[in-house]
Amino acid sequence: MTDRIAVGMLGEWAQRLLGSESHGLQTTFRRIRxxxxxxxxxxxxxxxxxxxxxxxxxxxxxxVELTHLDSMFLPPSLGHPFGTDExxxxxxxxxxxxTSISLQIGILVVATAMGIGVPLGAIAGFFGGRxxxxxxxxxxxFLAFPSILLALAVAAALGPSxxxxxxxxxxxxWPWYTRIVRGMTLSLKEEKFVEAARSLGASKARLxxxxxxxxxxxxxxxxxxxxxxxxxxxxxALGFLGVGAQPPLPEWGLMISTGRLYMPSRWWVSTxxxxxxxxxxxxxNLVGDAIRxxxxxxxxx
Amino acid sequence: MGxxxxxxxxxxLLVLVLLGATVITxxxxxxxxxxxxxxxxxxRAGPTQLEQARRELGLDQPLYIQLAVYISRVFRGDLxxxxxxxxxxxNDIAAFFPATFELTTFAMIIALALGIPMGVVSATRRDRxxxxxxxIFSLTGxxxxxxxxxxxxxxxxxxxxHILPTSGRVDSSLLAIAPPAVSGLYLLDALLAGNxxxxxxxxxxxxxxxxxxxxxxxxxxxxxxxxxxxxxxxxDYIRTARMKGLPERAVLYKHALKNALIPILTIxxxxxxxxxxxxxxxxTIFDWPGMGLYATNAILTLDLPAxxxxxxxxxxxxVMINLVVDILYTLVDPRVRYD
Amino acid sequence: MTQDLLTVEELRTYFYTEDGIVRxxxxxxxxxxxGSIVGLVGESxxxxxxxxxxxxxxxxxxxxxVSGRVLFDGKDLLSLSEDEMRRFRGKEISMVFQDxxxxxxxxxxxxxxxxxxxLLHRNMERRQARAEVLEMLRKVRIADPEKVARLYPHxxxxxMRQRVMIAMALSCKPKLLIADEPxxxxxxxxxxEILDLMKTLVREVGASVLLITHDIGIVAETCDSAAVMYAGxxxxxxxxxxxxxxxxxxYTTALLNSIVNPRRRKQRLAxxxxxxxxxxxxxxxxxxxxxxxxxxxxxxxxPGQLSLVGPGHSVACSQHSRDVQAS
Numbered sequence: 010m011t012d013r014i015a016v017g018m019l020g021e022w023a024q025r026l027l028g029s030e031s032h033g034l035q036t037t038f039r040r041i042r043x044x045x046x047x048x049x050x051x052x053x054x055x056x057x058x059x060x061x062x063x064x065x066x067x068x069x070x071x072x073v074e075l076t077h078l079d080s081m082f083l084p085p086s087l088g089h090p091f092g093t094d095e096x097x098x099x100x101x102x103x104x105x106x107x108t109s110i111s112l113q114i115g116i117l118v119v120a121t122a123m124g125i126g127v128p129l130g131a132i133a134g135f136f137g138g139r140x141x142x143x144x145x146x147x148x149x150x151f152l153a154f155p156s157i158l159l160a161l162a163v164a165a166a167l168g169p170s171x172x173x174x175x176x177x178x179x180x181x182x183w184p185w186y187t188r189i190v191r192g193m194t195l196s197l198k199e200e201k202f203v204e205a206a207r208s209l210g211a212s213k214a215r216l217x218x219x220x221x222x223x224x225x226x227x228x229x230x231x232x233x234x235x236x237x238x239x240x241x242x243x244x245x246a247l248g249f250l251g252v253g254a255q256p257p258l259p260e261w262g263l264m265i266s267t268g269r270l271y272m273p274s275r276w277w278v279s280t281x282x283x284x285x286x287x288x289x290x291x292x293x294n295l296v297g298d299a300i301r302x303x304x305x306x307x308x309x310x
Numbered sequence: 311m312g313x314x315x316x317x318x319x320x321x322x323l324l325v326l327v328l329l330g331a332t333v334i335t336x337x338x339x340x341x342x343x344x345x346x347x348x349x350x351x352x353x354r355a356g357p358t359q360l361e362q363a364r365r366e367l368g369l370d371q372p373l374y375i376q377l378a379v380y381i382s383r384v385f386r387g388d389l390x391x392x393x394x395x396x397x398x399x400x401n402d403i404a405a406f407f408p409a410t411f412e413l414t415t416f417a418m419i420i421a422l423a424l425g426i427p428m429g430v431v432s433a434t435r436r437d438r439x440x441x442x443x444x445x446i447f448s449l450t451g452x453x454x455x456x457x458x459x460x461x462x463x464x465x466x467x468x469x470x471x472h473i474l475p476t477s478g479r480v481d482s483s484l485l486a487i488a489p490p491a492v493s494g495l496y497l498l499d500a501l502l503a504g505n506x507x508x509x510x511x512x513x514x515x516x517x518x519x520x521x522x523x524x525x526x527x528x529x530x531x532x533x534x535x536x537x538x539x540x541x542x543x544x545x546d547y548i549r550t551a552r553m554k555g556l557p558e559r560a561v562l563y564k565h566a567l568k569n570a571l572i573p574i575l576t577i578x579x580x581x582x583x584x585x586x587x588x589x590x591x592x593x594t595i596f597d598w599p600g601m602g603l604y605a606t607n608a609i610l611t612l613d614l615p616a617x618x619x620x621x622x623x624x625x626x627x628x629v630m631i632n633l634v635v636d637i638l639y640t641l642v643d644p645r646v647r648y649d
Numbered sequence: 650m651t652q653d654l655l656t657v658e659e660l661r662t663y664f665y666t667e668d669g670i671v672r673x674x675x676x677x678x679x680x681x682x683x684g685s686i687v688g689l690v691g692e693s694x695x696x697x698x699x700x701x702x703x704x705x706x707x708x709x710x711x712x713x714x715v716s717g718r719v720l721f722d723g724k725d726l727l728s729l730s731e732d733e734m735r736r737f738r739g740k741e742i743s744m745v746f747q748d749x750x751x752x753x754x755x756x757x758x759x760x761x762x763x764x765x766x767x768l769l770h771r772n773m774e775r776r777q778a779r780a781e782v783l784e785m786l787r788k789v790r791i792a793d794p795e796k797v798a799r800l801y802p803h804x805x806x807x808x809m810r811q812r813v814m815i816a817m818a819l820s821c822k823p824k825l826l827i828a829d830e831p832x833x834x835x836x837x838x839x840x841x842e843i844l845d846l847m848k849t850l851v852r853e854v855g856a857s858v859l860l861i862t863h864d865i866g867i868v869a870e871t872c873d874s875a876a877v878m879y880a881g882x883x884x885x886x887x888x889x890x891x892x893x894x895x896x897x898x899x900y901t902t903a904l905l906n907s908i909v910n911p912r913r914r915k916q917r918l919a920x921x922x923x924x925x926x927x928x929x930x931x932x933x934x935x936x937x938x939x940x941x942x943x944x945x946x947x948x949x950x951x952p953g954q955l956s957l958v959g960p961g962h963s964v965a966c967s968q969h970s971r972d973v974q975a976s
Binding site: 545546547549550551552553554555556557565568569642643644645 | 705707735736737738739740743744746748751752753754755756757758765766769770801803814817
Binding site: 146149150154155156157158159161162165238242245246249250251252262265269272273276279280282283286287290291294295 | 327330331334335449450452453454455456457458459461462464465469470583584586587588590591594595605606609610612617620621624625628
């Protein structure tokens with residue numbers, strides 16, 4: 010059922026893009042091309058995905074974790090463009106390998122948070138009354154804490170590991186999606202097409218999943234894309250503090266934390282992983298903005 | 311009259327949030343695989359000492375009684391004793407809180423004082439060079455990991471060029487002439503006492519951490535100001551203002567900005583949350599003796615009473631900030647009335 | 650003949666949009682004598698509002714005044730610097746906009762907003778200005794001015810807000826008041842009152858009015874003369890009596906026909922066939938020709954020029970010599 014909705018939506022979007030009217034494809038391409046930042050963003054994210062998919066296949070994990078005592082702390086050079094770390098491992102290789110870790114975590118966090126938050130939001134908005142109140146109190150409670158602190162506490166309680174970091178961040182993020190979807194559901198359920206469907210005898214579940222949720226897709230997708238970047242930031246932060254990824258995993262935040270001990274003389278160990286994070290999150294932000302511009306120009310800043 | 315009732319309702323909400331927070335942290339702490347009794351008694355304690363520790367900590371009681379006891383303690387102001395420092399958690403927090411408060415407030419001031427003008431310029435010179443520069447600046451601000459930025463700032467400004475100090479709140483040699491601690495905020499206390507050397511040193515020390523901490527918030531404030539100003543400038547009443555022949559300065563700063571402040575205020579409470587979270591990371595890097603550092607240590611040593619205490623205090627702060635912002639709304643927007 | 654207060658010559662204002670150039674005002678001529686009320690009638694999208702905004706140079710991006718002259722009291726407003734232009738706005742020329750709900754700043758009181766032009770243009774002191782504000786509110790027939798002055802816009806009704814706008818616009822005794830659809834957003838019952846109010850106050854101050862509307866009935870009631878606009882051009886201009894008695898342009902005739910006559914039973918609603926032209930690609934030649942029942946090949950080639958067909962009566966139609974009577 011849901012795939013049909015998804016396909017239908019993609020089809021509609023594609024049609025809008027390819028444009029039966031005089032605008033459509035031309036305008037879209039013009040807008041995208043003119044906006045070089047979007048192109049840059051797409052390029053970055055595309056490149057990252059490629060690296061994340063290919064690199065772990067080419068370079069086995071063991072190579073990334075082996076210690077080479079004879080090549081510790083080599084500064085950046087032709088042989089090691091980013092230098093080597095405290096265990097003699099080539100930094101560039103580790104960073105590229107870490108791309109797949111970060112991307113996987115980022116996507117999983119967002120998917121989990123959405124999986125919890127979106128249905129809850131739809132239910133809250135649709136049924137209203139006590140159910141809505143209960144769900145809203147719950148979201149308020151979670152939102153009463155700055156999310157990173159809550160994630161920190163949860164991750165610490167569960168024990169330091171990257172999977173627990175994932176769970177921790179997802180737990181603190183779902184309220185945002187609930188809020189968004191609830192708001193949209195509240196306004197959508199008054200729309201005529203919902204009333205029409207209801208009068209035709211559609212069940213509540215059908216109304217929610219077939220009629221209301223598909224119309225919430227736009228802000229959810231825009232937020233979701235942006236959030237992948239922020240999820241990566243949060244994971245890195247937890248890794249930095251020691252409650253996320255554990256050594257010898259080449260997670261960027263963890264690498265910065267380890268490298269910190271050797272600042273300022275061996276500056277490259279912490280600097281390059283941070284650069285990787287910056288570029289990645291930047292890429293996702295640009296893509297998120299671009300998606301927003303295409304799907305709903307009204308939201309454009 | 312409506313205002314008092316509003317305040318009362320909000321304070322009641324605060325109590326509810328505290329209650330909920332207590333329960334949540336209590337639940338989380340009991341999911342922890344470590345044994346608090348062992349942590350308290352120490353790794354070399356024998357079975358009898360462990361039993362004693364267990365009884366002391368009230369761990370032999372059923373869970374709901376433990377929860378009830380804990381809740382009643384919290385509302386009396388007793389947050390337990392830190393396993394790590396062996397001091398009452400409340401005292402620890404009172405000692406560390408001012409440093410964090412000073413840092414986050416300074417960062418918030420920077421974010422607003424720089425961000426709002428930048429946003430206005432960005433909006434009025436839309437799509438031209440200042441706008442593009444500001445947007446790139448903002449984009450990097452929300453994309454950069456704050457702890458890395460701090461490290462980088464330390465590397466460049468402290469270690470390489472020796473412009474600013476690397477860590478700490480003040481030059482340790484000046485501690486001998488420290489002003490009396492009225493607020494715990496070094497800058498304020500020094501100002502009140504007229505102690506200029508101390509003030510200068512404290513200022514120079516807070517600059518780097520505060521700037522690092524504020525970067526993300528600065529970016530958000532700039533972006534928000536820009537988009538709000540653009541929206542406001544498209545409104546009919548701006549056209550009316552121009553039609554009256556008002557100078558452009560008055561149109562922007564009197565008519566437009568006051569309206570733009572309303573959504574910006576919303577961002578302030580959101581930003582403060584980011585700042586508190588970021589403080590944890592920034593304090594670690596700059597050895598800033600604040601609650602962030604305390605919290606991190608507590609978490610890494612699994613010092614549960616401390617963790618729970620910090621979480622509660624943070625929740626309280628957050629709710630208070632929201633309250634302050636809501637009150638500020640009524641000052642800025644005459645349409646907002648709580649009755 | 651005394652010089653007109655306002656003369657617009659060949660005004661062109663174009664909008665440079667992503668999809669192309671919209672020639673919203675494409676060669677508009679207008680004359681407004683002193684102390685008279687001139688109407689500017691046309692459908693939505695005909696360019697009336699843009700003309701008005703062009704006169705006071707408040708056209709915003711992506712719009713731009715491309716060419717033409719706007720002679721006010723002999724001075725060409727389009728040649729002035731922005732600073733010089735600002736001295737005219739609010740003082741010599743004033744404007745009332747269509748939507749009173751959004752035209753007042755929600756975060757300042759009525760008093761604060763009405764004071765501004767007084768403090769700026771008439772160099773009054775605070776206390777003087779305050780008193781004058783109350784006086785102006787009384788003039789626009791608002792009961793209890795002291796209370797209303799301290800209120801905020803969201804606490805007033807639409808009708809009251811529009812009165813405030815009118816009061817504010819006339820507070821510095823301008824020579825020209827431009828009213829852009831001042832009653833469109835209001836109830837019909839208020840319409841007559843607001844128009845009457847405007848007429849009275851304007852006569853008092855000795856100002857002229859450019860009244861923009863899509864309602865030809867308002868023109869009949871309120872205006873001394875009127876210009877009919879279609880798709881960016883003025884197609885007919887005459888004194889109101891003459892315009893209604895002897896409309897020459899087919900569009901004017903069609904407009905007049907579309908007024909429902911309550912006295913005639915079984916009257917078919919007259920409709921102007923076709924649709925408003927796409928301003929990105931307007932028709933060649935006379936822009937009305939696709940919808941005109943009298944169009945010839947000549948009409949598709951060259952646009953009509955405004956030419957005099959009687960005293961004070963000009964028409965832009967290649968067939969202006971033909972007698973077209975209102976039925």
